[in-house]
Amino acid sequence: DTAVSQTPKYLVTQMGNDKSIKCEQNLGHDTMYWYKQDSKKFLKIMFSYNNKELIINETVPNRFSPKSPDKAHLNLHINSLELGDSAVYFCASSQGYRSGETQYFGPGTRLLVL
Amino acid sequence: AQSVTQPDIHITVSEGASLELRCNYSYGATPYLFWYVQSPGQGLQLLLKYFSGDTLVQGIKGFEAEFKRSQSSFNLRKPSVHWSDAAEYFCAVGQTGGGNKLTFGTGTQLKVEL
Numbered sequence: 001d002t003a004v005s006q007t008p009k010y011l012v013t014q015m016g017n018d019k020s021i022k023c024e025q026n027l028g029h030d031t032m033y034w035y036k037q038d039s040k041k042f043l044k045i046m047f048s049y050n051n052k053e054l055i056i057n058e059t060v061p062n063r064f065s066p067k068s069p070d071k072a073h074l075n076l077h078i079n080s081l082e083l084g085d086s087a088v089y090f091c092a093s094s095q096g097y098r099s100g101e102t103q104y105f106g107p108g109t110r111l112l113v114l
Numbered sequence: 115a116q117s118v119t120q121p122d123i124h125i126t127v128s129e130g131a132s133l134e135l136r137c138n139y140s141y142g143a144t145p146y147l148f149w150y151v152q153s154p155g156q157g158l159q160l161l162l163k164y165f166s167g168d169t170l171v172q173g174i175k176g177f178e179a180e181f182k183r184s185q186s187s188f189n190l191r192k193p194s195v196h197w198s199d200a201a202e203y204f205c206a207v208g209q210t211g212g213g214n215k216l217t218f219g220t221g222t223q224l225k226v227e228l
Contacts, residue, residue, distance in 0.1 A: 105157035
């Protein structure tokens with residue numbers, strides 16, 4: 001059983017389109033995250049939710065909107081895609097959001113905007 | 115603000131040789147420190163983490179890391195590298211202010227020569 005899963009694994013789309021990436025965890029965790037890994041492999045946190053409530057909201061364009069329908073799911077919707085959005089997006093989860101809680105990562109979604 | 119520096123972008127070692135990957139952090143308080151590994155096309159897997167106590171931390175796959183406060187370092191070591199260890203290695207620091215936000219270094223790509 002995959003602990004943290006993401007769909008789709010690959011996403012190729014045109015500039016200006018709207019797309020969503022889905023994330024699900026079956027670990028029973030309360031906290032979920034979205035990270036962006038750019039072409040230089042630099043990883044940066046975007047958002048964090050705990051029990052469907054927004055905890056961390058980094059400086060991210062408002063074209064990115066996370067949605068957590070329940071604590072096992074955290075989806076990422078991106079409006080008006082731009083070339084610079086091309087990256088690998090990782091979802092992660094942890095038991096809670098106390099400092100130091102181990103984060104478990106999904107396999108990533110590779111987004112290419114043409 | 116917290117930051118992590120991984121001075122070595124690429125490292126090549128021969129199989130069976132020892133390995134040390136460097137990590138320096140900047141953080142005002144006692145940090146939470148992590149090492150993650152990312153195999154090609156995969157998500158991140160936790161190797162080990164340091165919170166407090168014993169400064170030598172043992173992890174999975176035969177890795178260990180030593181926290182040195184005086185040097186602000188948390189270097190990862192392995193006595194004998196296997197070809198399957200070829201991957202990208204990320205050091206990360208977690209803030210203690212809640213939210214479980216991780217700040218990652220830029221990664222070190224390890225190549226293992228047979």
